[in-house]
Amino acid sequence: MCRIYLLLLAVSLLSSFVTNSPVLDVPTTRSPAPQPTAKTNIIGGDIATPGSTPWLVSIRDTQYYPPPHFCGGTILNNFWILTTASCVTSSSYNLLVVLGEYNLDEEEGYEISRTPLLSIIHPKYTYFSTHAYNAALLLVPYFSYGERIQPASLLPKFDDKRHRLDRRFTDRMKEEEGGGKLCKTPDAKRDLQGVEGLIAGWGRTNSEEFSSVVMEANLTIQSNDFCQSAYPDDDMESLMCAADVTHGGVGACMGDSGGGLISKDGYILGIYSYAEPCASDEFPGIYVNMSAIQDWLCSIVRFPHPMSLLAETTDYRMHSYRPSLD
Template identity: 85%
Template sequence: MYRIIYLLPFAVSLLSSAVTNSPVLEVPTTRSPAPQPTAETNIIGGDIATPGSTPWLVSIRDAQYYPPPHFCGGTILNNFWILTTASCVTSSSYDLLVVLGEYNMDEQEGYEKTRTPLLSIIHPKYTYFSIHAYNVALLLVPYFSYGERIQPASLLPKFDDKRHRLAQRFTDGKKEEKGKFSCNIRDTKWDIQGVEGLIAGWGRTNSEESSSVVMEAHLTILSNDSCQGAYPDDDMESLMCAADVTHGGVGACQGDSGGGLISTDGYILGVYSYAEPCASDEFPGIYVNMSVIQDWVCSIIRFHHPKRLLADATDYRIHSFRPSLD
């Protein structure tokens, strides 16, 4: 349970009246021009994704600028909740936009939906000093409907780590329906070395030319030991590493923080946190292991009604954004 220190009365009425046609924020045109991204943002050495192939992916933008620039990614969990990193939330101006159904940022293709977060909830074990450990947060947004390019990713299925071979872990059994969750899993770190996942986001190519469309890269989860060896000063309790073990020089970078590492059958394996330098053979990307934080995610999105969370409030780890879209 989360302690209450702040009340959002207007947000309650907003959420209760939110339906498929929830209002879209109109950003004033009087704000300063957005800063341009640097050369080291987003996926390095990736490929252009097929339109609609990453429907779980969202763009998180900073609305203090016009037009609001993309600076983090996120993953759709259901019609109200977005999974991202705590560092994306705490390093921002708290004036955020979440854009769903985005593919080409230079065009309005008719699939996009824009929402202003009502609340963010940071993992209780995250600290500003640990930087990467438990670096996850949940964003509560007004209701949105699914569509051709807007679909949730799935939480990890329940399985016994000792009785399943690696290759079977994400193929055995029937996958749960979209929007349903496997919450009854052990809150412990699974060693899923060798599982391949997809990371996607918006950014630059190898030639450092800006890309307005979704880029993607296929990465392999490394062993816990090799991850700790690459980052000996980091607490790896909640973390794992992923890299391109075939060719090297491929990986996510700062602008992709918050994006999900998604298995071939649509399960969230991890949440991208950090890499330094990006796409390095020596220093793989660091991800929060989904198996460690999934119980916490479920405790929020499954057992707390959105309106109750807004009517209640919380300790310092839950941040309010705006009480309305006025």
């Protein structure tokens, strides 16, 4: 009887202690992720207007769920996406291309997703070449253009009426040397010093976090001498650099790689490769010069029918193809 009394007394004292103890206010849900502002973007740039960069695509890694964005790309036509070789080789088997994207956190109804069928790396690119000829093409299943899905143009501008490599091929296109007139190429590498271009993407921001919406910045292409002095170990034969020399502290960063530097007239001037560090006044962003790779690019995108390139591959798991320069 005494043991029962002592047990009841202990329970009573314990209940009193618990009831009178202070209660900690512990949140039951995580705080929402901070939303981007005009000062936390593509480093020094601005938030893009929805639909103002219809050539831009998001390249994602399907090894994870949901697949995270990690690189950008540029629409060339209804089949081809231009990006960097480093973006493709980093996740060759697990790529997803999302067109018409603006806000990575929301489905807005404009998005189209495509899994690449083929990746084509520039034949002069190697892992040890750092960033020289850092270019790649992704062949994706046919997609239609729309309000937020439009191609950018090569130098010089394509004839839009005959540039669409879609299902409506004609004998006339094949008679013109395999569609050679669809893609006129420059005779030599162009000096684009002083030309202004727009870079856009979802890359790392000032807070070292990726942006959820498209950011953009206007940059000016610098002289080859300035680029070479900033990056003495890089072969600038196929490269150029761009920066905002007026304000400084503006530029692309990790996550923007593969995105195109687009002129005011809609031409692709270059492909963003890297910067070390990002948005530095002394070390401008490095871009692949489009005029240095356009002969190679055009030899592929003017192919009579892009799907026939699949027959050229030897590794059907990766669908990776490196055509020779001959």
